[in-house]
Amino acid sequence: MERGAGGSGQGGSQFALEQRWMRLALRLARLGCGRTHPNPRVGAVAVRDGEIVARGVHLHFGGPHAEAALIAGAPAGSLTGATLIINLEPCSHKGKTPPCAPAIVRAGFRRVVAAIEDPNPQVAGSGFACLRAAGLQVESGLLARAARTLNAPFLWHQATGRALLTAKIASSLDGRLAAGDGSSRWITGPHARERVARWRAECDALLIGRGTLLTDRPRLTARPRRDPLRALRRELPQAAAAWPHQPVRIVVDSRCRVAAEGVGDSLTVSPTGGPWVVACGARAPQARIRALEERGIRCWRLPEAGGGAGVDLHALARRCAAEGLLDVVVEGGATLTTALFRAGLVGRLRLFLAGILLGGARSWCGDLGVTTLTGRLGLTITRQERVGPDILIHALSPQAARLLGEEEPALPELELRGEGSRRGGT
Ligand code: AOF
Numbered sequence: 001m002e003r004g005a006g007g008s009g010q011g012g013s014q015f016a017l018e019q020r021w022m023r024l025a026l027r028l029a030r031l032g033c034g035r036t037h038p039n040p041r042v043g044a045v046a047v048r049d050g051e052i053v054a055r056g057v058h059l060h061f062g063g064p065h066a067e068a069a070l071i072a073g074a075p076a077g078s079l080t081g082a083t084l085i086i087n088l089e090p091c092s093h094k095g096k097t098p099p100c101a102p103a104i105v106r107a108g109f110r111r112v113v114a115a116i117e118d119p120n121p122q123v124a125g126s127g128f129a130c131l132r133a134a135g136l137q138v139e140s141g142l143l144a145r146a147a148r149t150l151n152a153p154f155l156w157h158q159a160t161g162r163a164l165l166t167a168k169i170a171s172s173l174d175g176r177l178a179a180g181d182g183s184s185r186w187i188t189g190p191h192a193r194e195r196v197a198r199w200r201a202e203c204d205a206l207l208i209g210r211g212t213l214l215t216d217r218p219r220l221t222a223r224p225r226r227d228p229l230r231a232l233r234r235e236l237p238q239a240a241a242a243w244p245h246q247p248v249r250i251v252v253d254s255r256c257r258v259a260a261e262g263v264g265d266s267l268t269v270s271p272t273g274g275p276w277v278v279a280c281g282a283r284a285p286q287a288r289i290r291a292l293e294e295r296g297i298r299c300w301r302l303p304e305a306g307g308g309a310g311v312d313l314h315a316l317a318r319r320c321a322a323e324g325l326l327d328v329v330v331e332g333g334a335t336l337t338t339a340l341f342r343a344g345l346v347g348r349l350r351l352f353l354a355g356i357l358l359g360g361a362r363s364w365c366g367d368l369g370v371t372t373l374t375g376r377l378g379l380t381i382t383r384q385e386r387v388g389p390d391i392l393i394h395a396l397s398p399q400a401a402r403l404l405g406e407e408e409p410a411l412p413e414l415e416l417r418g419e420g421s422r423r424g425g426t
């Protein structure tokens with residue numbers, strides 16, 4: 001539930017201020033993107049008498065939680081009677097670090113404003129309960145939607161045990177990825193490419209099919225020109241040194257053919273990026289696996305789907321999560337993307353549309369097994385934006401939409417009744 005829409009007067013201005021502080025907590029949390037997984041992205045702000053007195057962020061996996069970092073860096077006595085604004089419920093369990101809720105009580109806070117509850121079964125409301133039992137005032141729900149979006153991979157993993165796969169596509173207005181001769185550089189403009197570079201710097205891993213590796217030889221490195229969090233990062237030298245983060249590069253190749261085709265060499269000659277992984281099937285020849293591993297490329301041997309369909313993609317999404325990689329961006333090609341949609345594994349879609357028509361057969365989406373309209377795969381379009389000359393559409397699968405509290409897609413017959421008459425329900 002999103003807290004407190006439509007405040008007014010004294011209460012309203014206090015609410016606007018708290019929203020501003022929560023936005024700062026979310027920006028701080030974003031500094032941890034690509035580094036905290038499989039843990040969540042968490043930022044915190046302490047406020048007393050209307051002033052920010054301390055900030056904290058969870059910067060990397062295994063490191064101090066945002067609350068602990070905040071408390072450690074706060075001036076002596078500054079937290080007595082203060083309010084803690086944080087994008088996730090404080091933890092109450094002892095994991096790699098001590099529990100945060102009792103530390104918040106000891107630090108002298110009077111009130112805690114959180115965005116969302118932590119679904120981790122070790123927490124799941126017990127952090128709030130611990131704070132309340134000690135007499136602190138606790139509220140939850142402020143900017144909940146933004147907080148769920150930021151930690152969508154963590155929430156998805158808690159709910160499904162799998163990595164959250166986001167399909168990224170850059171296509172022509174008629175949904176084509178390339179012209180008839182295969183040329184595809186560049187369909188979208190530099191603004192869209194910069195956006196993709198930032199996603200790469202914030203996700204945990206990139207996933208491509210063997211065909212894309214062979215035809216495009218993508219480097220799959222994060223090379224953004226501008227850092228949207230530059231100002232914050234300057235104040236936190238630890239975060240500055242770590243930017244841009246380089247995601248793990250995963251190639252799906254059921255028989256490990258990249259080893260035989262000499263592509264193994266080109267995998268090792270882009271040292272600026274993250275580690276390469278080849279996700280292969282149980283029947284991949286051992287000699288090829290060894291050849292890749294000798295070059296320092298990891299191979300994940302996965303179960304195979306029936307009927308010679310290659311790697312079991314559910315097993316792949318679970319393996320990513322088991323490796324701690326929760327936020328995985330799929331960068332092509334059409335065969336892999338289609339197979340992932342067919343398997344119901346794509347949680348999010350980010351579709352760039354360029355104002356060009358290419359015609360032909362190279363659509364970004366192949367056969368989904370939909371033979372009649374009622375069998376369609378419904379997505380919830382959550383946002384559309386202009387990115388330079390291109391359009392970017394954000395959409396969620398039904399499962400992701402439910403989890404992230406977004407609306408179900410409107411039914412065509414309801415759309416006819418005019419704007420606003422959408423089917424509700426989460
Ligand atoms: C974080 N950072 O700032 C907060 C977290 O294994 P541990 O001890 O690091 O605990 C991880 C869990 O703690 C995590 O899954 C989440 O439920 C909770 N809160 N985690 O990594 C933080 N506040």
Ligand code: ZN
Pocket residue numbers: 065067090091092098099100101
């Ligand atoms: Zn904690």
